[in-house]
């Protein structure tokens with residue numbers, strides 16, 4: 001289309017040049033096409049249509065230069081508009097491409113175990129049951145019925161678990177469940193001592209490297225203990241009446257909950273109190289401050305120290321002391 005238009009314009013110009021060269025620019029100077037050496041064609045026809053070439057007498061033609069100048073001015077204006085519109089479209093395109101490049105892409109890491117009846121319960125007794133209510137084959141739809149302890153599998157401890165008047169699961173404000181995350185990795189210390197408790201020095205060292213734990217964050221502790229999940233005897237690591245797995249010291253929990261005012265503390269072991277604990281002293285520090293816990297998490301060792309968001313979605317039991325939960329880390333790529 002554009003090519004054809006340019007070719008017609010070129011033909012028009014050629015015709016106009018002949019008239020100018022021959023001086024046929026007034027009615028008195030009108031000439032025949034033969035004199036001008038012009039053939040009848042699209043160039044001449046269009047100039048005639050627009051009255052730039054006029055017939056002064058039968059078969060005697062002249063060029064009206066005023067009309068020709070007006071046509072050229074109009075064309076320049078149209079070309080300028082096209083350039084402005086195309087330029088604006090290119091700019092908008094570049095802007096969209098730039099915005100798309102800047103939009104952070106997220107990778108989601110599932111930090112929870114799926115629930116099965118064979119998962120390690122705290123005391124070794126069955127803590128989860130699922131019975132089949134309907135099947136696709138028999139009923140045309142599938143449905144089941146579950147019974148589960150609130151503190152089974154990857155679960156959330158609501159502050160009401162240990163604190164009188166603390167939030168029950170359903171009372172935790174949703175904004176506390178979608179928070180920036182940090183991850184303190186103590187796998188090296190735990191490798192030497194299964195009863196390892198994250199201490200204040202660990203957190204201070206973390207902060208020196210990765211910045212202060214932000215207020216309202218979810219502080220995760222990666223111990224690597226989740227690799228024993230499928231084997232209860234190893235996961236609970238009970239010798240006599242004492243369990244042995246890593247947790248957090250009272251001082252560390254007090255610092256996170258009271259000084260850094262975190263929203264939650266999570267760990268990849270059965271409890272934020274280490275295995276040998278019998279009175280759950282760390283729980284009693286955090287829960288009165290309405291800090292929730294995530295226990296039996298997994299894949300925490302894959303997380304960076306900071307720069308991600310944690311989404312915690314516990315089963316929303318009215319009045320619940322806790323409940324199985326889904327938990328995700330959203331990482332910028």
Ligand SMILES: [Zn+2]
Nearest residue numbers: 151157295322
């Ligand atoms: Zn619990």
